[in-house]
Amino acid sequence: MFRGVIPPLCTPLTDDGEVDTASLERLCGFLLDAGVHGLFVCGSTGEVSQLTDQARATAVRTVVGTAAGQVPVLAGAIDTATERVLAHARAAQALGADAVVATAPFYVGVTAPEVRAHYRRLAAALDVPLVAYDIPANVGRKLPVEVLAELAHDAAIGAVKDSSGDLESFQRLLDATRGTGVDCLTGSENLADLALLRGAHGVVPGLGNVDPHGYLRLHRAARAGDWAAARDEQRRLVRLFAITTVADPARVGPISAALGAFKTALVLRGVIDRPHTLPPLLPLTGAETERIAAHLATAGLLPDARAQAEAETPS
Template identity: 65%
Template structure:
């Protein structure tokens, strides 16, 4: 098991102008997050563009994040692929490179039964020596993780935590209820409902927007954990306004992944954390007018802009 709690940002993956992993920018980003007081780092999540990285790029990202963290906080690593054996290969590689836990979705592309998903997690767990974090993201893999299955896996200790990106707060509440007393760490993946999730008893959050404003999410969590709901709500409201950066891109020109990832990376570029705002091919970058709009939103949120 792993005692995950607090703010664990899913680290963005910066690229050079040539499309290689920009390790210098990635090191700066990790240092930026650590300086803000985050409680862990998640390399190779959706915000890290895990589905678009080559195996070599995945290794580079993991090596860089693990090396920069240097044991200060746990490092979670995405082991995401279409089937169990492929996931096990990624998970073993991540373990070799120093991951403290691996984050695993349900299989996708192939249709699966809930019992097959449960077997998937058991097989991954039994094949590696680090804890498994279940990643519930039905918008990407088209298979939800039922609360009853998560409770079963938690009871048997095949999963140590779950990152819930379902967006279903009522289902999230049920997961918390059914897994109470099992030791399972329940983390929300929502940028916009952190105050509510933590108030319900969530152990932490994995917000993509936490790359852009980690200090805000750290303050939010600190307030929520001490029972200061008023401060947590006020911080959440400010972050909700900041999240408007993800509505800037022209959706007639770019797809939904480029809308969000482009916003996060452009904000990090404008804040001077990374050198290039580009996402992995085939995702398009934001244009000049969209960049200007994000600059305005960052300034309104009280965040420093250097470009």
Template identity: 55%
Template sequence: MAELAGGVIPPLCTPLTPDREIDVPSLEKLTGHLLDAGVHGLFVTGSTGEVGYLPDAARRRVLEVVAGVAAGAVPVLAGVIDTATPRVVEHARAALRCGASALVATAPFYVPTHPVEILTHFRQIRAAVDLPLLAYDIPVSVHTKLAPETVVELAADGTLRGLKDSSGDLDGLRTVLETLPDRDFLVFSGSETMADTSLQLGAHGLVPGLGNADPSGYVRLYDAAAAGEWQQAATEQARLRRLFRLIGVGARPMSRYSSAIGAFKEALVQLGVIEHGTTSVPMVSLDDAERAEVRRHLVEAGLLQA
């Protein structure tokens, strides 16, 4: 099994059939598409993978398929995201059986929590399953911001192997990086548009949802940063920032999430990677005009011919 390290680890979309079953052939093709681009790992059942909508059996099937295609070539991280510790532990045990290399968990949500309870939550997960555990800081979804001191404490006692930061809090990210500079602790940025900045601050890798559509772009950005070619990294980041505007194609009443996930999936359809752009209920599907806007963004980014 490949060891978890830094690099580009895209959070996979979950391809669905029109009747909203897991589209296994498309998922296999998407996994191959990412591996062919040279990514350093794969993250399944995260926010980009519609984890909040997937039944438990579907979560496990996604992990089994991706782990099977990866075949140990890169680590496969499994999102074990749920409302409370007992349910997360169940997902973690299932992920171990299904071939996960590492686990990714948020703070508990729905019921308000205290920092002491968040510490207990992560420690219980780590004690239950012997896999590396990463904390996922995404306050927009769980309504709790992981304080840097919480992350540092859990890193220091060996509970956490890393952090996926999707908080948008660069100062907090910097605090974690400056406090844990010499520890065996990995910090990943979930930002599509501030990836180069995060790497300059010392982040070890990237987990960009846009990396489904353009994994090669993020690999180029990461490689340039690793080589100290910061202007080259910035140039690639500027192109990716423009491409990321496709998440705003939803012009009708819908959530930003519906627009973004629908756009990522439509991009994969137009690139010939997956068969259908189906999203989970009750998300709003893109219409023809919105799908045409996705194509325009892909053409402008050089991913499709006009």
């Protein structure tokens, strides 16, 4: 369930800020047609922290229905406290999610024993696998490797999604969980080849919304042991990832810049209808959109090049 390329879905929005289910269905179809191995809804790329409970449910329901069992659906249950996370997790489970993804509690400043108790409480209450999500830039602390190893050996978690970008810690995680059956996924767009070389079981790249074929090529090359090809594809994706830095940092923060870029690119590629993000995130400008279009053109990802790009991806 937790192997291969599993993009964390953007959440397309209507002009009223509701989930644009038609665009979300097209996004899922675009990724499924590319050959991804799973779909992750309501993650950081999906603006989970800004979505209402109703919007979260709509997004999960839409993705589960569109996937229709073709690939596993992972649903984020991310909130500040264990019982709030559990409520989201139970809702996602009831809507048909195949696994639940949860960070440690944040805002309250938890300790390692509290993190351990948090995941044990969730695991005991759920009937689907639990994925521990390590994203210290958003949560404020890194998940301790020793806690994750203990949870893995006790079968309390089924996988770890590591978005820390810390390859040394990721290697220690791989070593500490070896033999447990727990899969370790990297959330890094730009270090995917190195993580796979070290033994990662899969990649969860936000940029995979925009260019799933590139990450699938990278993953296939890695599985075949063709590390030169994987490195070359990674370099191309790093260049494309520059779309996340076109926005003026004096006007918007890095989250607005990245998610706005992903959504703008998806609009330009004809996948979703609008590039809207939820407050407090601010939209990109026309000039920034033009710069993103230039990056896509260089990568051969504008609509007139899409058929060629997809044709070049083996089934």
